[in-house]
Amino acid sequence: MSSSSKLKITGTEIHDMFVVEPKVFWDERGWFTESFNAQDFASAIEQDYDFVQDNHSFSRQWTLRGLHYQTEKTQGKLVRVVAGAVFDVAVDIRKQSPTYGKWAGVELSAENHQQMWIPPGLAHGFLVLTPTAEFLYKTTDYYDPTSEACLAWNDPAVGIKWPLPEDISPNMNAKDLAGLSWDQAPKF
Template sequence: MTASSKLQITPTAIHDVLVVEPKVFGDERGWFAESFNAQDFSATTSLNVEFVQDNHSFSRQWTLRGLHYQLEQAQEKLVRVVAGSVFDVAVDIRKSSPTYGKWVGVELSAQNHKQLWIPAGLAHGFLVLSETAEFLYKTTDYYHPQSEACLAWNDPTVAIEWPLPKGATPNMNAKDSAGLSWDNAPKF
């Protein structure tokens, strides 16, 4: 684990997927945190990124979004939750990676201020744990719907352990419900 005065970085089981924790300054009035500072991020992670798009979604409990990725204009993402909580997942679909086919999941919430850095070449999705959640993410490339793919959320080869109540089915749109199996999903 590395730290600076404003930022703590914790690696995950997929070596270049990182949990990013900004320092939170609080007192009786509330709190303040820099959600992103390019200099601190670069100095702490050795990653020099330029974000071109910010996205904001609102979802109800047990909504599952993903597992999305783009084959062209692959996006690197810095994701966080500003209201509620989610179980955020990244799946390594880079054939040359030592963690190819593995997944990591991290709870992100407005309370814990954790963010997740997701490099290009990973499928990404999240499950809303709270009554509602607002999810923000910064991307290094623009949305490119022509090359978007979706990995099935419940593929048995990947075997993600989603924290759903026993017997529950997540709320999903048609596109996400029709996600491709591991064997049929295009990879990097």
Template sequence: MNPSKLQLTPTDIHDVFVVEPKVFGDERGWFTESFNAIDFANAIGSNISFVQDNHSFSRQWTLRGLHYQLEQTQGKLVRVVSGSVFDVAVDIRQDSPTYGKWVGVELSAENHKQLWIPPGLAHGFLVLSETAEFLYKTTDYYLPKSEACLLWNDQTVGIKWPLPAGISPNMNAKDAAGLSWDAAPKF
């Protein structure tokens, strides 16, 4: 890895990293190489193949997640290209030293940070800005029949979402009906 191109910062969850590509700027604006397969593989110590790119647009206080797939599990490299989100990963790998823990990172168009979430974690995000565009690469294809959803506000997990007092998140019925920690299937 060329350390001047990519910085990797470990989080409190085993194998989850904040990825910061080098941003080159001047009076004209800026440029960044948002993904380079060789640099990424060297940085995380594994050759990862991405097969699908997804792009979502959401309004403020929209909460999406906490999603995962039981088959065709997906690793995700996530980033924001407009606005900002509070991005969350929950470790549901029973053999992991950080099983049951969660991490949250603010990702924004301004900070250029990305989050690498390996397979075996539940993932979701809360939109902090007026709107946000969220992009993510996945290591396997989406398989609707294998999707599971962990309840966003499960007391056992205890995620501290940065919601202002009196604000409830906007979410679809599927996410609002997520499974409790005890009921959710694990890896």
């Protein structure tokens, strides 16, 4: 892993998962950033991926989406927030990984401009921390509903520490509420 002059790359608790910080240029008018450059990204993470799909979601505060992954056509994801803030989480479900079974979480926001690189083989989700948030992600493969899986967001075997107030229940859809336990979820 190396950093380019345009990107700062910081490792996380999960093998091959990185916080990506593009350089932000500020002046009296505001700011400018190059949010993605394929050459700089490939050089910084020392691997080349082709991104084939961009997704954009809007969510209200305390919405929890995930923990999603695909058992076929696995997706690497480069994620970022363009409005608001989220607590972004990934769980390593790659049996041969030195960080198998571990999770990592980072606050991503429109203000901090940070992005998260989530390699294929991880379950991914996020919790919205602000009144609303807009979340963008680039994927390395297309969405495949026939191979989609969901790991339970609150499985004690994984032990994610979501920054959720004790008196608040997350806003979730039926698919996410029916997430599989760590023991039941398919692994790679």
